[in-house]
Amino acid sequence: MTREELERIRAEAKQALEARDMTTLPEGELKPPRPGEVRVVLRNCGQIDPTRIEDYIARDGYFALAKALGMSPEQVIDEVKRSGLRGRGGAGFPAAQKWLFARQAVAARPAPADGSPPAYLICNGDEGDPGAFMDRAVLEGDPHSVLEGMTIAAYAMGATQGYLYVRAEYPVAVDHLQKAIPQARKLGLLGKDIFGAGFDFDVDIRIGAGAFVCGEETALIDSIEGRRGEPRPRPPFPAVSGLWGKPTSVNNVETLANVPQIILKGAEWFAAMGTEKSKGTKTFAIAGKVKNTGLIEVPMGITMREIIYDIGGGILDKKKFKAAQTGGPLGGCLPEQYLDTPIDFESLAAAGSLMGSGGLIVLDENDCMVDVARFFMDFTQDESCGKCPPCSLGTKRLLEILTRMTRAEGTPEDLLTLEYLTQNIATTALCALGQGSVNPVVTTLRHFRDEYEAHIRDKFCPAGVCKGMFHYEILAECCTGCGVCRKKCPEGVIRGEKKAPHEIDQPNCIVCGDCYKACKFAAIAIRPGPTEKSRRAAHKTETPQG
Amino acid sequence: MSFSLASHLQELDDLIDREKARGGALIPVLHQAQELYGYLPRELQDYIADRLDLPQSTVYGVVTFYAFFTTRPRGRHRVGVCLGTACYVRGNTKNLERLSQELGVCPGESTPDWRYSLEVCRCIGLCSQAPAIMIDKSVHSKVQPDQVAEILSQYE
Numbered sequence: 001m002t003r004e005e006l007e008r009i010r011a012e013a014k015q016a017l018e019a020r021d022m023t024t025l026p027e028g029e030l031k032p033p034r035p036g037e038v039r040v041v042l043r044n045c046g047q048i049d050p051t052r053i054e055d056y057i058a059r060d061g062y063f064a065l066a067k068a069l070g071m072s073p074e075q076v077i078d079e080v081k082r083s084g085l086r087g088r089g090g091a092g093f094p095a096a097q098k099w100l101f102a103r104q105a106v107a108a109r110p111a112p113a114d115g116s117p118p119a120y121l122i123c124n125g126d127e128g129d130p131g132a133f134m135d136r137a138v139l140e141g142d143p144h145s146v147l148e149g150m151t152i153a154a155y156a157m158g159a160t161q162g163y164l165y166v167r168a169e170y171p172v173a174v175d176h177l178q179k180a181i182p183q184a185r186k187l188g189l190l191g192k193d194i195f196g197a198g199f200d201f202d203v204d205i206r207i208g209a210g211a212f213v214c215g216e217e218t219a220l221i222d223s224i225e226g227r228r229g230e231p232r233p234r235p236p237f238p239a240v241s242g243l244w245g246k247p248t249s250v251n252n253v254e255t256l257a258n259v260p261q262i263i264l265k266g267a268e269w270f271a272a273m274g275t276e277k278s279k280g281t282k283t284f285a286i287a288g289k290v291k292n293t294g295l296i297e298v299p300m301g302i303t304m305r306e307i308i309y310d311i312g313g314g315i316l317d318k319k320k321f322k323a324a325q326t327g328g329p330l331g332g333c334l335p336e337q338y339l340d341t342p343i344d345f346e347s348l349a350a351a352g353s354l355m356g357s358g359g360l361i362v363l364d365e366n367d368c369m370v371d372v373a374r375f376f377m378d379f380t381q382d383e384s385c386g387k388c389p390p391c392s393l394g395t396k397r398l399l400e401i402l403t404r405m406t407r408a409e410g411t412p413e414d415l416l417t418l419e420y421l422t423q424n425i426a427t428t429a430l431c432a433l434g435q436g437s438v439n440p441v442v443t444t445l446r447h448f449r450d451e452y453e454a455h456i457r458d459k460f461c462p463a464g465v466c467k468g469m470f471h472y473e474i475l476a477e478c479c480t481g482c483g484v485c486r487k488k489c490p491e492g493v494i495r496g497e498k499k500a501p502h503e504i505d506q507p508n509c510i511v512c513g514d515c516y517k518a519c520k521f522a523a524i525a526i527r528p529g530p531t532e533k534s535r536r537a538a539h540k541t542e543t544p545q546g
Numbered sequence: 547m548s549f550s551l552a553s554h555l556q557e558l559d560d561l562i563d564r565e566k567a568r569g570g571a572l573i574p575v576l577h578q579a580q581e582l583y584g585y586l587p588r589e590l591q592d593y594i595a596d597r598l599d600l601p602q603s604t605v606y607g608v609v610t611f612y613a614f615f616t617t618r619p620r621g622r623h624r625v626g627v628c629l630g631t632a633c634y635v636r637g638n639t640k641n642l643e644r645l646s647q648e649l650g651v652c653p654g655e656s657t658p659d660w661r662y663s664l665e666v667c668r669c670i671g672l673c674s675q676a677p678a679i680m681i682d683k684s685v686h687s688k689v690q691p692d693q694v695a696e697i698l699s700q701y702e
Contacts (some may be wrong), residue, residue, distance in 0.1 A: 029674065130630030133671030168577070168614050169670050171683055209573055210613030210668060226572035227604075228611040244569060287632035287673035294674040325631065359673070361631050375634055385611075 001188035001195060003066045006057065009187075013058035017048065030137060030295055034311050038273065040281045041134070041257045042297045045141030050176050053183040056144040062189050064260035068152045069197035073103065076156040080259065082267035084279030089124055089215070089252030090327065090356045091432070092278070092345035095259075098249045099157035101239035105247035106158040112246075117161040119247040121154040123256055124220060125166040125173070128212040129328030130379065131359035134283035135253040137295055139166065139173035142257070143180040147203060149256030151190065152263060154201045157249050162203040163224055168210060177205055212329075212383035216431050217250035218242075219385065230387045231431035252357070254283060274300035278344035288325070288361040289316045305339040308362055319364040322463075323447070327356030329376045329383075330436025332443030333369060352443045354436065368465035369448040370455050373441045374402035380437040391434030394425040398441060405452070406466040407538070408459040415452060418445060460528035464513065468530040468538025471509065472516055476501040478523035485515035485524065507532045549619075551589055554582040562597045571598060572608055576615055585616045613668065621656040621663035623701040625649075626680040630669030638677035642666065644691040645679075648698060662698070 030046045033039055048055035056062070068076050081096035106119045123146060127135040138146060150162050166174050181203055184190040192200050211229050213219045219229035221243050242248025258280060262270045271279045278300040284307060287293050291313030298307065304324050308314070315321050323333040332353030341347050348355050363372065381395040398421055401414050422438035422445075429435045445452060454460045461469040474485070474494075479501040486494040486502060493509050496502030504515075511534035516524045530538065551558075561578045565571040575594055580586055586609050595605040609615045627633075627642045642653065649657050649664055656663035672678040675687030679697070686697050 127671065128668070130634075130669035131632050131673050133669075133673055136671040169668060204568075206570075207574070207577060208612075209577065209615060211611060212668070223573065224570050226570035226608070228607055285673055287676060288635050293632075293676070328631075359631070361635065361673075363635065367635055372635075375631070 003063075003195070006062060006066060009054060010057050010060070010063075013054035017055055017058040020049075030141070031292070034292075034296065036298060036302070036306060036311055037296055038281050038299055039297045040261050040270075041138060041145075041254050041283055042141075042295065043261075044145060045137055048142070050141050050143055051179045053144055053180065053187065053189075056142070060264060061144055061260075062148055064263040065148050065151055065189065066195055068155060068263050069195045069199060073156045073158065076152060076263070077103070079267050080156070080262055083262045083270040084267075084274070084277075085255065085258055085262060085270065086278060086345065087252055088254035088258070088282065088357065090330075090354060092355060095153075095251060095255050096156075098239060098251065099153060101237065102157040102159070102247040102249045105240045109247075116244075117159065117246065119157060119159040119249075120243045121150055121157060121159040121162040122217075122220065122224070122243065122248060122250045123150050123162065123164045123253060124215065124217065124250050125164060125170075125253045126208050126215045126220060127167060127170075127253070127357060128215045128383075129330075129357050129359050131287055131325070131328060131361045132285045132357040134285055134295055134358055136170050136173055137283075138253055138257050139170065140176055143173075143176045144184065145257045145260060146253055147180060147184055147190065149259035150203060150251075151194065151201050152259050153249065153251060153256060155199055157247075159247075159249070160200050160202075162201060163206050163243070164203055165206045165208060165214070165220055165224060167208045174205065174207060181205070211385075212379075213385045213431070213433050216433060219431070220250060221248065228385070230385045231433070233430060254357075275342060275344045277346055282343075282355070282358055284358045284360045286312050286360050286362065289319060289364040289367070290314070290362040291316055300344045301342040303340050303342055304334070304360075307343075307360065308339070312362070315362065315364050319366065321362070322365050322367060323363045323369065325361040325363060325372070325440075326359065327354030327436075327439070328359050329379045330354055330432065330439055331356045331359075332439045333363065333372065333447065334443065335447045352446060353439065366463050366465070368406075368461050368463035369444040369451045370402065370461070371406050371463075371465045373444045374399070374406050376440040377402055377437070380433065384433065384437070388428075388430040388434060390425045390428040391430065391437060394421055394429070394434070395437050397421060398425075398438070402441070405455045406461070406469075408455070408466070408469050410452075410456040412456060414456065415445075458528050462526065464516065464526040467511075468535050469528075470526050471506065471511055471529060471531045471534065472504060472513070473525050473527045474502050474504055474515075475523050475525055478521055480521055480523070482520070484518045484520065488514045488518040490514060510534055510537060549583075549587050549589060551593060557582055558593075559597070562594070566598065572600065572605065573612075576605075576609060580615060585619045587617060591617075619656070619660070621660045623662050623682055624665060624680075625662050625698070626665045626667035626670070627653070628668075628670050628672065628676075628678050628680065629666050630673065630676075632673035632676040633669075633678055636676040638679075638689075640691050641677055641679060641689050641694060644694045645698075648695055662701070 077096045085095045086092040214223045214229040216231045218232040223229040238248040281297050283297045325333045377399045381399045384391045386392045426438050481499040493505040509531045565575050591605045595602045653666045679686045
């Protein structure tokens with residue numbers, strides 16, 4: 001393959017692409033860009049057929065690789081460094097710095113005598129954060145952009161073998177990659193002597209097996225080696241001793257998908273977007289109680305209010321905004337006062353949350369913050385690898401306390417224990433999973449302490465979530481007597497004449513919430529104390545744990 | 547359901563030979579073995595350990611560490627209820643309760659006729675279409691409890 005050949009393919013493919021009707025992604029997944037969006041990583045998603053390499057080339061694909069291989073590896077690192085690209089997997093470590101460290105480590109040791117690769121590049125596609133699916137969208141919708149980014153990164157750091165680690169939960173992404181890799185090999189864009197520059201690189205897919213902790217780079221390396229994914233203490237960092245003891249760089253899907261665009265359009269173009277310390281764009285997966293859910297890509301520094309209200313269309317069903325949960329299970333819940341904070345790596349960390357991989361879940365007045373904290377703790381406790389005691393034992397204790405609180409069994413001492421434990425776990429756990437596992441608890445305690453206190457002191461769940469800790473009442477002054485609640489009630493315990501205030505037969509109410517959801521006049525209120533039936537039901541069954 | 551190692555032994559041996567040449571063969575082998583046999587009972591684990599020259603404890607440790615591997619047989623159709631954050635706040639626990647009622651089994655169990663197994667699964671990345679249920683490799687999005695019985699009936 002030469003540049004001229006690539007240009008010829010592009011000219012032909014462009015015509016073919018323009019002649020075709022493109023509707024590759026399922027409806028509702030990726031909508032056309034909304035005002036305020038800038039698409040860099042998602043630029044091809046939905047615009048090309050991801051199973052055809054020609055489509056990618058038609059949109060200037062692999063031209064960045066041709067350009068990069070005409071530069072020295074140091075120049076490539078310098079270009080990415082000047083762009084200010086930081087890791088999109090959550091921690092925000094400068095991407096170029098990782099490659100530089102690995103490159104120095106390769107130079108410092110003798111070339112392997114057995115012909116094995118001197119270094120490895122790993123693309124981390126183990127997108128485990130519930131609520132985030134940008135990596136899935138890119139791997140499914142534009143797999144070649146990730147392969148091209150990997151090849152450029154490998155050239156910069158000195159790797160000749162790459163691994164693409166993808167979750168088993170993403171069968172379509174795996175399928176598209178299994179088609180993309182042979183296509184790239186066939187055109188000589190992967191394999192030996194790429195673009196005649198004397199550079200060899202190939203990629204192998206590794207499929208995850210369902211372990212959240214494998215998103216942590218040292219655990220991911222263990223997993224590729226065929227072991228349980230258990231984080232290792234650092235140093236040595238993977239850049240010095242990673243996969244099979246060789247210098248290794250682990251980069252996120254979104255990070256790598258940015259790289260070809262940076263090489264093609266230049267560091268200055270990329271650095272012109274974003275904030276002082278966080279450059280470029282970021283994809284966010286908006287979900288939860290918001291009108292327009294889905295993936296968006298916006299410049300760093302945008303505010304949460306712009307994302308939720310301007311792009312997201314506001315809260316569902318005219319409810320009140322309560323919190324935005326960012327950064328997945330290791331992130332935090334931010335209340336209204338943070339809506340106007342510009343979002344970047346630093347500002348989210350300062351607020352006690354995380355950028356994470358970019359999941360943004362909107363919570364409204366009917367979400368209980370104690371239950372949300374319990375939900376995330378249940379997740380991290382289940383996903384704790386079990387290696388270090390602060391995480392494996394600490395998360396278990398935290399989960400027990402939070403579960404007690406959501407069952408009306410919390411005590412005032414529990415709040416103190418939560419504070420003490422979260423501090424300890426955050427400072428002593430081995431990896432980011434353990435250290436971050438406390439963030440949902442810490443942020444909800446900080447911003448929604450009144451809800452914790454209501455659960456403990458009054459045995460009351462003000463949001464109406466925790467079973468057996470509230471009941472519904474019809475407010476006579478608001479009820480229009482429309483009768484919708486009476487018709488909805490599965491137990492037939494709502495009484496009332498047409499156009500007259502209705503009433504709930506409390507002892508027989510199971511507190512299912514159907515009337516509350518159905519009422520158009522906000523005439524049904526959540527009040528402390530269970531009904532007889534809901535108390536018995538709460539003792540008998542438990543909420544299924546996620 | 548009794549286990550027979552011999553039923554797919556030739557395919558198993560072939561795939562082990564194929565993977566053995568590469569580094570870190572264990573997890574890819576387990577993936578494919580589970581595809582062949584449906585689950586990974588001890589007998590199968592021990593055979594794989596033997597063929598890969600690994601201690602049985604290593605194989606057992608890996609199988610039980612990763613959520614994707616199962617040591618118990620499963621029904622013809624795997625009903626996975628996503629309890630990721632978006633599906634959770636959009637009410638997928640109600641769907642899980644209804645599925646549990648319809649099938650008469652708890653999450654993690656299979657129906658006596660081996661038609662379905664019910665599982666709570668990790669986030670499947672369909673957050674914008676929450677709440678979502680995945681049956682085998684097909685996805686049902688924005689599911690309401692009343693639709694659950696009809697969805698199940700599509701799977702013989």
